[in-house]
Amino acid sequence: xxxxxxxxxxxxxxxxRHRCPTEKETICGEDFQISxxxxxxxxxxxxxxxxxVRVILLAWPLVFxxxxxxxxxxxxxxxxxxxxxVATVDAAPVPEPIAVPPTRTDAAPDLMMMTPxxxxxxxxxxxxxxxxxxxxxDDDCDGxxxxxxxxxxxxxxGFRYCxxxxxxxxxxxxxxxxxxxxxxxxxxxxxxxGVQTCAADGRSFGFCREQRAPRECDVAVKNNMxxxxxxxxxVDKGYCCLDEFDLDNDGDRRESIxxxxxxxxxx
Amino acid sequence: MRALTAVAATxxxxxxxxxxxxxxxxxxxxxTIPLQYESxxxxxxxxxxxxxxxxxxxxxxxxxxVLKPDGxxxxxxxxxxxxxxxxxxxxxxxxxxxGRIYRVTWPGLRGMTGPRGKxxxxxxxxxxxxxxxxxxxxxxxxLDWDWTRKTDPCTDELLDRxxxxxxxxxxxxxxxxDALAVLVFQTSGPGIAAPRLVxxxxxxxxxxxxKVPLGSMQGVGTLCFSALVRDSQMRTSNANTQPVCVxxxxxxxxxxxxxxxxxxxxxxxxxxxLVLVGLSRVRRRWV
Numbered sequence: 001x002x003x004x005x006x007x008x009x010x011x012x013x014x015x016x017r018h019r020c021p022t023e024k025e026t027i028c029g030e031d032f033q034i035s036x037x038x039x040x041x042x043x044x045x046x047x048x049x050x051x052x053v054r055v056i057l058l059a060w061p062l063v064f065x066x067x068x069x070x071x072x073x074x075x076x077x078x079x080x081x082x083x084x085x086v087a088t089v090d091a092a093p094v095p096e097p098i099a100v101p102p103t104r105t106d107a108a109p110d111l112m113m114m115t116p117x118x119x120x121x122x123x124x125x126x127x128x129x130x131x132x133x134x135x136x137x138d139d140d141c142d143g144x145x146x147x148x149x150x151x152x153x154x155x156x157x158g159f160r161y162c163x164x165x166x167x168x169x170x171x172x173x174x175x176x177x178x179x180x181x182x183x184x185x186x187x188x189x190x191x192x193x194g195v196q197t198c199a200a201d202g203r204s205f206g207f208c209r210e211q212r213a214p215r216e217c218d219v220a221v222k223n224n225m226x227x228x229x230x231x232x233x234x235v236d237k238g239y240c241c242l243d244e245f246d247l248d249n250d251g252d253r254r255e256s257i258x259x260x261x262x263x264x265x266x267x
Numbered sequence: 268m269r270a271l272t273a274v275a276a277t278x279x280x281x282x283x284x285x286x287x288x289x290x291x292x293x294x295x296x297x298x299t300i301p302l303q304y305e306s307x308x309x310x311x312x313x314x315x316x317x318x319x320x321x322x323x324x325x326x327x328x329x330x331x332x333v334l335k336p337d338g339x340x341x342x343x344x345x346x347x348x349x350x351x352x353x354x355x356x357x358x359x360x361x362x363x364x365x366g367r368i369y370r371v372t373w374p375g376l377r378g379m380t381g382p383r384g385k386x387x388x389x390x391x392x393x394x395x396x397x398x399x400x401x402x403x404x405x406x407x408x409x410l411d412w413d414w415t416r417k418t419d420p421c422t423d424e425l426l427d428r429x430x431x432x433x434x435x436x437x438x439x440x441x442x443x444x445d446a447l448a449v450l451v452f453q454t455s456g457p458g459i460a461a462p463r464l465v466x467x468x469x470x471x472x473x474x475x476x477x478k479v480p481l482g483s484m485q486g487v488g489t490l491c492f493s494a495l496v497r498d499s500q501m502r503t504s505n506a507n508t509q510p511v512c513v514x515x516x517x518x519x520x521x522x523x524x525x526x527x528x529x530x531x532x533x534x535x536x537x538x539x540x541l542v543l544v545g546l547s548r549v550r551r552r553w554v
Contacts, residue, residue: 157349166462168463205422265323
């Protein structure tokens with residue numbers, strides 16, 4: 001009796017078919033070890049237990065049609081749909097029903113889809129070398145990704161670097177504000193006007209400390225208190241102001257607007 | 268005698284109050300390449316560009332960098348300053364002599380709104396092998412984080428910061444690792460659309476970490492970091508390093524609404540009041 005098995009060996013890109021060996025046989029130069037957990041059906045059919053369970057659970061209607069198969073554990077066993085059917089040469093008696101169509105069946109794709117095994121590598125398209133770009137892909141087919149990407153100089157200084165398949169943004173002098181600089185903020189009581197100072201590391205402003213509003217904004221304070229109009233006055237009179245009322249309609253109420261040359265980050 | 272002591276205490280209180288303001292925006296040198304080590308000297312290749320990184324507000328006005336070879340007269344050199352990276356660089360015109368020990372003095376720079384910072388002195392050795400090829404770096408090996416809370420000298424308030432502790436993986440370079448800089452990028456997190464350079468520091472020695480501070484807004488959530496190394500010729504390592512991520516939580520600090528930290532001026536007033544009370548008691552005894 002001759003059985004055919006499918007064995008995918010590491011390094012091979014396609015599934016090879018081999019005759020199910022005896023314990024003494026060698027395939028492809030390697031000793032072929034049959035699993036210790038093997039079952040004999042009819043005295044000459046050997047199956048690995050794992051494979052048998054898989055087959056019974058996932059494709060039990062075909063189980064009775066399988067004549068036999070065998071597994072090998074350190075390699076990857078992959079049963080491709082086309083190869084599930086096992087050719088038999090002799091006419092050994094097999095349990096009913098016997099018939100296993102020699103071509104792809106409807107059940108075979110399900111078996112493949114549900115089997116919790118690593119997918120068999122399918123020979124993909126041949127790598128077509130092009131110039132390496134910063135995209136997280138091995139464009140020039142040399143096995144390295146994004147290698148040799150030069151840093152791009154930024155107009156204000158610093159560089160953009162290729163990181164994780166993308167070029168970084170141009171660096172900024174500070175995160176949020178120039179250390180020690182001040183901007184106008186608005187408080188909900190008394191003077192409605194305040195000042196906040198940028199922290200020494202430039203990463204945040206301090207609390208808004210109450211101050212008397214400048215004379216030119218007295219009218220806005222009296223008429224509108226803490227309001228959009230007061231912020232507009234702040235901007236119009238040449239201060240750097242917290243955009244609490246989103247005068248520029250960009251949805252950012254934490255940014256600074258107005259005359260912020262010495263306050264905001266940048267050169 | 269007591270009166271003199273009281274006056275001295277008053278002066279000290281007033282001066283210490285002013286000192287807080289003076290520290291605000293005084294640019295400090297955050298890192299140098301090479302670093303000054305306590306036990307051994309760093310070694311750089313003979314064609315190395317030396318550099319120092321200043322804090323954000325530093326302004327370069329042509330201050331000279333002093334390079335003194337051991338046993339020879341010092342050289343005064345003009346550097347080039349990249350204000351965005353805060354990096355002051357100098358390339359010795361004749362190169363560095365292999366086997367010789369040098370001392371470089373980095374000048375303190377003035378802040379945009381503050382006083383001049385302090386000088387920093389670094390001693391280093393020079394190897395025989397020039398730096399000719401790009402470094403190789405395996406990326407970030409480990410990442411941890413913590414909160415810090417310090418009184419800020421500019422705002423005189425307690426400010427919360429996240430500190431991310433990155434342990435760089437192995438790095439090699441033909442010019443030696445002491446001349447390498449680590450460039451840390453934040454690749455994801457609040458407000459991050461493209462990788463953002465968040466920190467530059469000298470490559471620490473094995474087992475040491477790089478501290479990356481972020482503001483309380485930028486540091487909360489799931490953040491990912493990636494890193495490159497850059498050699499003294501400004502060549503960077505391969506870009507294909509895996510980012511490392513960490514999830515942070517908001518700091519558990521509560522900002523009270525009634526009383527803030529005592530201001531320096533109020534400290535001075537309290538000292539002055541105490542001294543006046545003491546003086547009045549002394550006067551009563553004398554009378």
